[in-house]
Amino acid sequence: MSDNRIDWNSIESKWIKRWEEQKLFQADPDGRKKYFVTVAYPYPNSPQHIGHGRTYTLADAHARYMRMKGYNVLFPMGFHYTGTPILGMSRRVAAGDAELMDTFRKIYKLSDDIISTFVEPVKIASYFHNEIKMGMKEMGYSIDWRREFTTIDRMYSKFIAWQFRTLRKKGLIVQGSHPVGWCPRDQNPVSQHDTMDDVEPDFNEYTVVKFRSGDDLVIPAATLRPETIFGVTNMWVNPHVEYVQAAVDGEKWLVSKEAVRKLEFLNHKVEVIKSVKGKEMIGKSATNPLNNVAVPIYPASFVEADSGTGVVMSVPAHAPYDYQALEDLKADKKTLQEFGISVSATPIVIIESEGYYSGVPAAEAIKQVGASSRSDEEKLERATSDLYSHEFYKGKMMQNTGRYAGMSVSVAKNEVKQEVMQAGHADIMYELVNKPVRCRCGTECVVKLLNDQWFLNYGDKEWKTLAHECASRMDIVPQDIRQEFDHVIDWLRERACARKSGLGTKLPWDQEWIIESLSDSVIYMAYYVIAKYVNSKTISDENITDSFFDYVLLGVGNAEQVAKESKVPLSTVEQVRKEFSYFYPVDSRHSGRDLVPNHLTFFIFNHAAIFGRENWPQQIVVNGSVLMEGKKMSKSLGNIIPLRAAIKENGADMIRLAMLVSAEILQDADFSFDTIRGIRSKLLRIFEMAEKCADKKKQAAEMQQLEDRWLASRLQRTIAETSASMDRLRTREAIHHILYSLDQDLQWYLRRAAAKGQENIAMLAEFLDVQVRMLAPFAPFTAEEVWERMGNRQQLITAAGWPEAREDRIDLVAEESEFLISSLLVDLQNIVKVTKITPSKIAIYTSAGWKAQVYKTILASILEGKTNFGEIMKQLIANPETAKAKTEPKLVQKMMEDILSAPLEARNRRLKLAGFHEVAAIQDAASLLSAEINKAQIVVYSEEDASRYDPKAKAKSARPFKPAVYME
Ligand SMILES: [Zn+2]
Numbered sequence: 001m002s003d004n005r006i007d008w009n010s011i012e013s014k015w016i017k018r019w020e021e022q023k024l025f026q027a028d029p030d031g032r033k034k035y036f037v038t039v040a041y042p043y044p045n046s047p048q049h050i051g052h053g054r055t056y057t058l059a060d061a062h063a064r065y066m067r068m069k070g071y072n073v074l075f076p077m078g079f080h081y082t083g084t085p086i087l088g089m090s091r092r093v094a095a096g097d098a099e100l101m102d103t104f105r106k107i108y109k110l111s112d113d114i115i116s117t118f119v120e121p122v123k124i125a126s127y128f129h130n131e132i133k134m135g136m137k138e139m140g141y142s143i144d145w146r147r148e149f150t151t152i153d154r155m156y157s158k159f160i161a162w163q164f165r166t167l168r169k170k171g172l173i174v175q176g177s178h179p180v181g182w183c184p185r186d187q188n189p190v191s192q193h194d195t196m197d198d199v200e201p202d203f204n205e206y207t208v209v210k211f212r213s214g215d216d217l218v219i220p221a222a223t224l225r226p227e228t229i230f231g232v233t234n235m236w237v238n239p240h241v242e243y244v245q246a247a248v249d250g251e252k253w254l255v256s257k258e259a260v261r262k263l264e265f266l267n268h269k270v271e272v273i274k275s276v277k278g279k280e281m282i283g284k285s286a287t288n289p290l291n292n293v294a295v296p297i298y299p300a301s302f303v304e305a306d307s308g309t310g311v312v313m314s315v316p317a318h319a320p321y322d323y324q325a326l327e328d329l330k331a332d333k334k335t336l337q338e339f340g341i342s343v344s345a346t347p348i349v350i351i352e353s354e355g356y357y358s359g360v361p362a363a364e365a366i367k368q369v370g371a372s373s374r375s376d377e378e379k380l381e382r383a384t385s386d387l388y389s390h391e392f393y394k395g396k397m398m399q400n401t402g403r404y405a406g407m408s409v410s411v412a413k414n415e416v417k418q419e420v421m422q423a424g425h426a427d428i429m430y431e432l433v434n435k436p437v438r439c440r441c442g443t444e445c446v447v448k449l450l451n452d453q454w455f456l457n458y459g460d461k462e463w464k465t466l467a468h469e470c471a472s473r474m475d476i477v478p479q480d481i482r483q484e485f486d487h488v489i490d491w492l493r494e495r496a497c498a499r500k501s502g503l504g505t506k507l508p509w510d511q512e513w514i515i516e517s518l519s520d521s522v523i524y525m526a527y528y529v530i531a532k533y534v535n536s537k538t539i540s541d542e543n544i545t546d547s548f549f550d551y552v553l554l555g556v557g558n559a560e561q562v563a564k565e566s567k568v569p570l571s572t573v574e575q576v577r578k579e580f581s582y583f584y585p586v587d588s589r590h591s592g593r594d595l596v597p598n599h600l601t602f603f604i605f606n607h608a609a610i611f612g613r614e615n616w617p618q619q620i621v622v623n624g625s626v627l628m629e630g631k632k633m634s635k636s637l638g639n640i641i642p643l644r645a646a647i648k649e650n651g652a653d654m655i656r657l658a659m660l661v662s663a664e665i666l667q668d669a670d671f672s673f674d675t676i677r678g679i680r681s682k683l684l685r686i687f688e689m690a691e692k693c694a695d696k697k698k699q700a701a702e703m704q705q706l707e708d709r710w711l712a713s714r715l716q717r718t719i720a721e722t723s724a725s726m727d728r729l730r731t732r733e734a735i736h737h738i739l740y741s742l743d744q745d746l747q748w749y750l751r752r753a754a755a756k757g758q759e760n761i762a763m764l765a766e767f768l769d770v771q772v773r774m775l776a777p778f779a780p781f782t783a784e785e786v787w788e789r790m791g792n793r794q795q796l797i798t799a800a801g802w803p804e805a806r807e808d809r810i811d812l813v814a815e816e817s818e819f820l821i822s823s824l825l826v827d828l829q830n831i832v833k834v835t836k837i838t839p840s841k842i843a844i845y846t847s848a849g850w851k852a853q854v855y856k857t858i859l860a861s862i863l864e865g866k867t868n869f870g871e872i873m874k875q876l877i878a879n880p881e882t883a884k885a886k887t888e889p890k891l892v893q894k895m896m897e898d899i900l901s902a903p904l905e906a907r908n909r910r911l912k913l914a915g916f917h918e919v920a921a922i923q924d925a926a927s928l929l930s931a932e933i934n935k936a937q938i939v940v941y942s943e944e945d946a947s948r949y950d951p952k953a954k955a956k957s958a959r960p961f962k963p964a965v966y967m968e
Pocket of ligand 1: 443
């Protein structure tokens with residue numbers, strides 16, 4: 001069928017309309033088991049592109065699958081307006097930002113009329129909200145749109161205010177000073193949603209050790225390993241960098257200019273006194289505050305001004321970078337001469353770790369990775385992290401570390417830090433690990449110590465314990481990502497939960513603050529129940545107070561009183577409560593992998609804090625991202641394709657399948673137009689089949705033929721396998737079963753049937769019925785259309801149900817027959833190829849009955865794991881029925897090889913097989929064998945047939961499942 005006979009877009013609009021008319025996706029409580037699927041709601045500051053589509057498509061396929069399995073599935077959608085990005089965007093529009101205008105015009109194809117309205121933030125949100133919604137409909141997402149909302153709706157704000165008061169009552173919201181990612185321009189904390197490329201500002205805590213030079217100059221060095229202070233042999237200063245002397249909290253510090261700014265954001269009082277050239281410091285010395293040893297200051301052009309303080313302490317015995325730098329410097333006569341210094345420093349080993357490292361650990365670590373100079377960044381990085389974790393877990397402090405001697409490194413690390421901090425020899429500094437992080441306004445972010453900020457106290461021990469319990473009761477798909485959640489739950493600390501600007505809900509007790517976007521999006525799945533009543537105007541937000549939410553979401557309080565207070569009819573209050581109790585908990589939460597360290601973990605924390613165990617979420621599903629033709633999608637590569645344009649061009653089903661077939665869940669999916677083309681031709685074949693089977697379903701099914709029985713059996717197996725794949729959301733595997741394995745089976749069936757000149761339309765109709773039902777979650781438009789064209793006019797496929805594998809249709813004899821025939825066909829073709837005979841007659845000999853007994857005995861032994869030839873022979877001889885094997889050791893040997901090289905599935909089948917006759921199976925396929933091999937005459941004999949035609953005495957070499965062949 002040629003592509004232009006199918007108008008994909010009009011099929012799409014036909015079924016979108018039909019689904020809407022039949023209210024197929026509107027879920028209300030009923031007698032069925034419910035299944036509540038949610039996916040992280042979109043942030044409407046751009047249209048959806050191919051990259052966004054994967055998570056939603058996966059969630060939709062999941063929802064559709066569960067619906068077909070008979071569940072009452074609720075799959076709702078909201079829109080997340082909260083935060084600063086939309087605000088920032090409207091400012092950039094007002095300022096005529098060229099890059100943004102370019103994106104709007106060239107990628108999103110927006111007209112200037114529309115763009116000009118974007119100076120108003122809500123206009124941006126509502127425009128893209130509508131775009132995204134249209135795209136979701138066109139993709140065929142089975143969403144209950146009655147429950148749609150935005151996060152700036154008045155009722156939603158009341159819900160979020162309730163959430164926050166509830167958390168505060170539980171003591172989980174605190175006010176204080178904590179480090180946060182910060183945009184200096186917006187004067188606002190930033191998190192993933194606020195940054196370009198959606199990166200979460202991630203920072204490390206450094207100990208800044210105050211070395212001293214002369215009487216009063218502090219030379220501060222930031223380190224992640226305070227326990228190594230004892231091993232410092234020298235300091236590194238970059239001779240080409242501008243440093244300053246500055247008064248820092250009353251002390252005189254030498255730091256880079258860049259460090260001054262960082263210290264200010266950390267609330268230090270800093271006043272620059274004078275500037276100092278790095279090279280002026282070379283050759284001077286600095287005193288270690290822990291042991292009063294003076295160490296020299298050496299030149300190091302690798303020291304970056306904006307890293308830490310711009311001064312580095314050197315621990316060559318335990319830091320591969322320092323070791324290598326020292327070696328390089330020793331060899332660098334020119335530099336030594338330039339500064340008039342010589343290198344006297346030698347590594348001081350202060351940590352011993354069992355077994356692994358001896359001598360100078362850093363030197364060994366370098367040797368292991370094969371680095372040879374300071375510029376081997378990658379290798380040195382590996383050496384550093386190897387050595388760091390080895391010493392952290394296995395290392396012990398040595399005798400030369402005073403009172404720390406014998407202490408494990410993991411303990412000493414904190415003890416040393418405490419000592420130097422308390423003695424005033426050190427300070428704390430934070431540094432972005434993944435810098436530069438840019439705010440969406442374009443400004444580079446910093447770490448700020450924020451005072452009087454409101455924090456969600458994710459560091460609270462009891463809360464962490466609850467969150468761990470919640471996660472451990474939950475199903476995580478895929479399983480391998482579970483420990484990532486445990487890890488995040490452990491390391492999360494206080495998190496700033498409010499901003500001074502942006503869209504969203506005001507902090508109820510401090511109206512200067514607006515609740516930020518990763519804090520007002522953690523339990524909103526519960527709000528979908530309420531949204532339906534708000535949208536239908538059954539409930540007005542006007543008089544709603546916390547008692548309403550307490551009652552409907554927590555079951556706390558008295559319905560009559562709530563009804564009176566909120567001016568909502570009592571029956572409605574009860575109904576909302578009932579509906580919530582029906583749909584909650586969330587059965588499956590879908591999201592991209594990038595949201596594991598924030599949103600998904602906050603979702604766990606907040607559910608654990610607010611709801612009882614019976615309403616904790618049941619499952620989290622995490623998927624990887626999407627590549628475009630093997631490349632990351634980015635504006636600069638120009639490979640961002642808006643979803644709606646792609647649907648118009650390629651058809652929604654093609655895109656859905658291409659997204660879900662190219663990778664298993666956690667891997668990056670590679671979206672490619674080749675895949676799209678391949679899929680389209682597969683779907684066209686299905687349309688062709690439908691034409692063939694149209695309205696012939698009711699024809700009496702005669703399933704007597706071997707190939708019919710075989711195809712029916714294969715169908716049952718594929719149903720079972722596909723269901724198992726879908727139960728774990730292994731969509732790649734599932735689609736392969738449905739589109740590729742089934743297609744292979746069909747092709748074989750058609751070859752067999754064509755050779756016999758009889759095609760069983762009823763069988764084909766049954767096949768297609770099963771195939772399109774299983775296809776429906778992935779390609780719902782094609783499935784509905786084909787289903788209808790097959791003559792099913794009473795019921796949509798969405799309502800028709802997922803096929804069930806029928807044990808009684810499994811047919812081992814038919815499976816073995818077709819397996820035998822197809823391998824025999826390949827063998828014959830090979831013989832023809834090798835011998836170059838053009839046969840006019842082919843005689844096929846099946847093995848004698850006693851050999852079958854021998855085969856079964858060997859097979860049973862091998863399946864029990866016994867593969868010793870001598871023992872097998874002994875066993876055969878002991879039984880009179882198989883004793884004849886004694887005279888044919890070679891045959892036994894060959895049978896063993898046959899069995900060992902047969903697929904496991906075939907081995908298991910053959911053990912259970914009863915009533916299988918090779919002669920009958922091959923005779924059944926004689927027409928096919930002849931048709932495919934030179935129209936030769938096919939004759940089949942048993943080895944035991946005395947009248948057989950066997951001029952070359954080939955029959956005696958026949959083995960079970962391995963017939964012998966003679967050609968002439
Ligand atoms: Zn900013």
